[in-house]
Amino acid sequence: MSTWAPYWQSRLLWEITRGSSHNAPDLALSVIDSLMNPRQYEHQPVLLAEVLDSLITDPGGLYLDATLGLGGHSEAILRAISAQSKLMGLDMDPEALLAAQSRLKSLPGQFRAVRANFRTLGRVLDAEKFFPLTGALFDLGVSSMHFDNPERGFSFMHEGPLDMRLSPDNKLTAAQIVNVWPAEQIALLIKEYGEDPSANKIARAIVARRDQKLFTTTTELAEVISDILPRGKTHAATRTFMALRIAVNAELENLTGGLEAVLPFIQQGGRIAVITFHSLEDRIVKKLFSSWETANLCRTIEIRGKAVVKPSGAELERNPRARSAKLRVVEKL
Numbered sequence: 498m499s500t501w502a503p504y505w506q507s508r509l510l511w512e513i514t515r516g517s518s519h520n521a522p523d524l525a526l527s528v529i530d531s532l533m534n535p536r537q538y539e540h541q542p543v544l545l546a547e548v549l550d551s552l553i554t555d556p557g558g559l560y561l562d563a564t565l566g567l568g569g570h571s572e573a574i575l576r577a578i579s580a581q582s583k584l585m586g587l588d589m590d591p592e593a594l595l596a597a598q599s600r601l602k603s604l605p606g607q608f609r610a611v612r613a614n615f616r617t618l619g620r621v622l623d624a625e626k627f628f629p630l631t632g633a634l635f636d637l638g639v640s641s642m643h644f645d646n647p648e649r650g651f652s653f654m655h656e657g658p659l660d661m662r663l664s665p666d667n668k669l670t671a672a673q674i675v676n677v678w679p680a681e682q683i684a685l686l687i688k689e690y691g692e693d694p695s696a697n698k699i700a701r702a703i704v705a706r707r708d709q710k711l712f713t714t715t716t717e718l719a720e721v722i723s724d725i726l727p728r729g730k731t732h733a734a735t736r737t738f739m740a741l742r743i744a745v746n747a748e749l750e751n752l753t754g755g756l757e758a759v760l761p762f763i764q765q766g767g768r769i770a771v772i773t774f775h776s777l778e779d780r781i782v783k784k785l786f787s788s789w790e791t792a793n794l795c796r797t798i799e800i801r802g803k804a805v806v807k808p809s810g811a812e813l814e815r816n817p818r819a820r821s822a823k824l825r826v827v828e829k830l
């Protein structure tokens with residue numbers, strides 16, 4: 498059983514150190530509960546064989562996992578590289594970081610974990626003198642841990658606070674967006690980040706409900722949306738929840754910032770692998786990689802004869818959550 502401290506423990510420390518200790522008693526109860534009943538999460542690393550094949554060009558090199566998560570890709574990378582080579586793992590979520598550190602603690606000489614937003618990875622790599630990199634991996638978005646823990650507020654399937662922050666340093670929560678933002682801004686967010694054609698209708702319903710009573714939980718929001726939209730193949734709130742998550746964590750800005758930041762630290766012949774999970778992310782990666790190719794900075798690496806690789810049928814059977822994943826890899830010239 499893993500013994501890492503869960504999200505609420507770091508959240509409690511965060512509340513106390515920021516002076517907002519009025520939330521501390523409730524949080525303290527959550528901490529005690531979660532320490533007595535530690536949760537275990539599972540996250541299956543996506544497109545693992547394809548990542549290892551395309552990223553590890555030199556088993557003696559320096560590698561960066563910019564999205565450590567629960568350390569699934571990192572563990573496999575550490576097993577594939579030599580004892581002299583090193584891997585740095587970044588995550589901005591303290592809970593993920595602790596979980597990965599605990600998982601990978603038997604390999605301390607080779608592995609180090611750093612809590613940081615990958616957008617700031619230039620400063621981290623500089624400070625740690627961790628370059629030139631042989632390979633960098635970005636496995637975007639959130640992990641199963643985030644969806645499966647109701648307290649994180651990412652899932653409309655479980656009742657929890659409307660939070661959705663990957664980092665406790667983040668001031669914006671999903672509750673603040675739905676309870677405070679003007680209807681037009683909420684509609685724009687759902688349209689642009691959720692690509693939901695019913696964005697205006699959803700925004701109007703959100704504002705009508707909050708005028709009666711402010712939202713506090715994920716299920717309250719999910720119900721308001723499912724009440725006004727017809728049943729489809731996916732839950733009516735899927736796109737709104739995705740849009741809120743993207744906005745709360747500035748995911749698209751981070752993506753561009755992180756990829757631009759990593760390129761100067763990659764050695765000639767080194768590689769950058771990115772796994773995306775929705776079209777907004779994939780469009781950004783495709784466009785940026787193609788601009789690098791045009792500028793003769795990089796070339797596309799084909800995996801099994803393809804520039805974009807998706808999970809095989811066998812992987813999808815094992816892990817349906819991988820269904821929208823796409824892997825793109827470039828090599829620095």
Ligand SMILES: C[S@@+](CC[C@H](N)C(=O)[O-])C[C@H]1O[C@@H](n2cnc3c(N)ncnc32)[C@H](O)[C@@H]1O
Nearest residue numbers: 542564566567568569570588589590614615751
């Ligand atoms: C899909 S999960 C990674 C899973 C991991 N590859 C594994 O196999 O366990 C993505 C992780 O990236 C982290 N993350 C997302 N955006 C980030 C950012 N801008 N900076 C640092 N970490 C980020 C999330 O907290 C999450 O833990």
